[in-house]
Amino acid sequence: MIDEPDNQHPRPDTFEANRESDDLNVRDVHGAILREKADPRDGYEPIPLWLVSLFMALVFWGGAYLAFNSGGFESTVFNPSQVSWAGGGAAAKAAPDPKVVGKRLFTANCVACHQATGLGVAGQFPPLVESEWVLTEGWHGDNHLISILLHGLQGPIQVKGATYNGAMPPWKQLKDDQIAAILTYIRSEWGNNESPITAEQVAKIREESAAQTEPYTQAQLQAIPAMEFDDAAAPTEGSAPPAPDAAATAPAPGA
Numbered sequence: 001m002i003d004e005p006d007n008q009h010p011r012p013d014t015f016e017a018n019r020e021s022d023d024l025n026v027r028d029v030h031g032a033i034l035r036e037k038a039d040p041r042d043g044y045e046p047i048p049l050w051l052v053s054l055f056m057a058l059v060f061w062g063g064a065y066l067a068f069n070s071g072g073f074e075s076t077v078f079n080p081s082q083v084s085w086a087g088g089g090a091a092a093k094a095a096p097d098p099k100v101v102g103k104r105l106f107t108a109n110c111v112a113c114h115q116a117t118g119l120g121v122a123g124q125f126p127p128l129v130e131s132e133w134v135l136t137e138g139w140h141g142d143n144h145l146i147s148i149l150l151h152g153l154q155g156p157i158q159v160k161g162a163t164y165n166g167a168m169p170p171w172k173q174l175k176d177d178q179i180a181a182i183l184t185y186i187r188s189e190w191g192n193n194e195s196p197i198t199a200e201q202v203a204k205i206r207e208e209s210a211a212q213t214e215p216y217t218q219a220q221l222q223a224i225p226a227m228e229f230d231d232a233a234a235p236t237e238g239s240a241p242p243a244p245d246a247a248a249t250a251p252a253p254g255a
């Protein structure tokens with residue numbers, strides 16, 4: 001028995017080699033177990049890479065869509081009471097309804113004297129409702145109306161058979177399209193029904209009356225031949241190019 005130690009006890013010269021191969025065996029066996037994944041359970045399979053990429057692409061597209069189409073989340077785009085007829089968004093911004101703009105500008109600049117009703121104040125501020133100045137009847141032309149808005153009006157005037165003798169300040173500091181919007185508004189409000197005034201028409205009169213430094217008098221205006229802008233030839237509202245602004249920044253003489 002003592003002579004047969006080989007089975008249990010390796011001989012000293014092979015001992016190291018055997019121990020190494022035993023270590024390898026242990027690592028191989030356990031490595032195989034560690035590499036092995038548990039069987040996927042139903043409903044818990046890992047998400048395929050293509051699906052993750054699809055989700056990421058969708059989120060990116062959604063963000064881009066919002067960035068381009070949200071209209072800046074402005075109330076003028078999403079609040080129905082503030083959206084003009086054009087359907088909101090960039091189109092409405094580029095071409096706002098002149099009557100909506102006109103009403104706002106009228107409220108800001110004109111109501112103090114002519115009142116929100118357009119009826120003015122008897123004996124002090126003449127009415128705009130059915131005024132021959134606004135509806136351009138008799139000797140009054142569109143050019144006269146635009147002229148008094150640009151340069152003001154002073155001295156005795158007749159409106160609807162009554163005489164007023166006050167002074168209206170000039171509004172040349174407003175832009176062409178703003179004056180056009182105000183006039184379009186007062187010509188279509190309170191039962192008034194006259195053609196719109198365009199920014200081009202205001203620009204034309206602004207240029208022609210550039211020499212005027214004082215508010216007009218009625219006599220002065222009567223000496224200027226009346227001009228009626230052809231309704232049919234009037235360019236589409238809102239299509240006016242940006243107005244030349246030089247006159248608007250100049251100090252108003254006589255103001």
Ligand code: HEC
Nearest residue numbers: 109110113126127128131133153154155164165166167168
């Ligand atoms: C400070 C008061 C005052 C303000 C503000 C004012 N007006 Fe006048 N407006 C007058 C007076 C006064 C007259 C008459 C001038 C005269 O007697 O010579 C007049 C005359 C007019 C006329 C011609 C007469 C008529 O009744 O049709 C028009 C049109 C007019 N204004 C429009 C406007 C518009 C549009 C605005 C706003 C941009 C405006 N006015 C702002 C005081 C004012």
